[in-house]
Amino acid sequence: MMVSKSDLRFMSKAIDLSIENVKQGGGPFGAVIVKNGKIVASGVNRVTANNDPTAHAEVNAIRKACKKLKTFDLSDCVIYTSCEPCPMCLGAIYWAHIGHIYYGNTKDDAKKIGFDDSFIYSELEMRKEDRKLNTTQLLSDEAIQVFEKWDSFENKTKY
Amino acid sequence: MMVSKSDLRFMSKAIDLSIENVKQGGGPFGAVIVKNGKIVASGVNRVTANNDPTAHAEVNAIRKACKKLKTFDLSDCVIYTSCEPCPMCLGAIYWAHIGHIYYGNTKDDAKKIGFDDSFIYSELEMRKEDRKLNTTQLLSDEAIQVFEKWDSFENKTKY
Numbered sequence: 022m023m024v025s026k027s028d029l030r031f032m033s034k035a036i037d038l039s040i041e042n043v044k045q046g047g048g049p050f051g052a053v054i055v056k057n058g059k060i061v062a063s064g065v066n067r068v069t070a071n072n073d074p075t076a077h078a079e080v081n082a083i084r085k086a087c088k089k090l091k092t093f094d095l096s097d098c099v100i101y102t103s104c105e106p107c108p109m110c111l112g113a114i115y116w117a118h119i120g121h122i123y124y125g126n127t128k129d130d131a132k133k134i135g136f137d138d139s140f141i142y143s144e145l146e147m148r149k150e151d152r153k154l155n156t157t158q159l160l161s162d163e164a165i166q167v168f169e170k171w172d173s174f175e176n177k178t179k180y
Numbered sequence: 181m182m183v184s185k186s187d188l189r190f191m192s193k194a195i196d197l198s199i200e201n202v203k204q205g206g207g208p209f210g211a212v213i214v215k216n217g218k219i220v221a222s223g224v225n226r227v228t229a230n231n232d233p234t235a236h237a238e239v240n241a242i243r244k245a246c247k248k249l250k251t252f253d254l255s256d257c258v259i260y261t262s263c264e265p266c267p268m269c270l271g272a273i274y275w276a277h278i279g280h281i282y283y284g285n286t287k288d289d290a291k292k293i294g295f296d297d298s299f300i301y302s303e304l305e306m307r308k309e310d311r312k313l314n315t316t317q318l319l320s321d322e323a324i325q326v327f328e329k330w331d332s333f334e335n336k337t338k339y
Binding site: 024028029032033036039040043046048049068069072073074075080083084087088091092093094095101103104105107108109110111112113114115116117119120121122123124125126127130131133134135137140141142144145146154155156157158159160161163164165167168169170171172174177178 | 183187188191192195198199205227228231239242243246247252262263270271273274275277278280283284286289292293300301303304313315317318323326327329333337
């Protein structure tokens with residue numbers, strides 16, 4: 022894997038954002054999204070500041086990039102994040118179809134300073150029945166009818 | 181696991197939201213968040229409608245519930261979702277500390293109608309090196325310094 026000077030510059034920017042965010046009362050996480058060698062959006066962790074558990078740096082950067090580019094598909098973009106994405110953010114990166122992740126700290130580094138990423142990763146790998154989080158299926162006969170209707174619907178937008 | 185009439189009513193509401201959302205041009209997904217036997221927030225899938233790949237029913241419901249209750253901690257809440265959460269939404273549910281998930285359709289049902297949940301689950305279970313999504317670590321020495329600084333910082337808000 023070739024790493025360019027631009028890659029280092031963008032990662033450095035993500036790390037700078039994480040430093041700045043701690044000064045602003047947020048968590049130590051920053052991310053930038055880049056298209057054609059230019060930053061289109063950045064994000065920092067605002068979970069506690071905004072009362073929003075989904076407001077991680079990567080999710081915020083994705084939402085801003087999509088708004089700016091007027092699309093839900095960032096397949097021509099890459100993301101630089103100061104820490105390896107948690108499962109929520111990694112899921113968001115897949116849904117946005119971002120092509121490459123560059124990260125600084127690992128999820129194990131995050132665990133060492135008290136963030137739960139590793140616990141969530143381990144839960145996701147388990148069968149639902151074995152997870153700490155209780156999960157119960159209800160009304161499957163009613164629910165499946167909506168999917169069947171959607172499947173036969175002609176004008177749906179795929180993503 | 182005891183299922184109450186209320187549980188069925190809340191799941192029925194989540195399914196109704198998913199039906200209504202298809203009529204409104206969204207995906208076939210709905211969710212409600214309940215605290216003390218009352219719905220505090222609901223969400224539907226607005227990915228294509230809002231150009232926001234993170235706008236799944238569960239994420240939207242969590243964001244609305246947190247805003248309404250002025251907290252980032254929903255540990256006294258449960259969620260009813262018309263489909264088993266994708267990894268992004270499941271991650272969000274863990275971060276919000278929601279205590280119980282009730283779901284209608286499974287992730288395999290979602291796969292059958294063209295949604296990528298199963299692919300993302302399988303990617304998350306792999307080692308980074310084996311995933312389809314390229315992942316590269318950069319500037320780890322610089323990044324870790326921010327975590328070390330955070331760790332020694334007295335006034336941080338844990339979550």
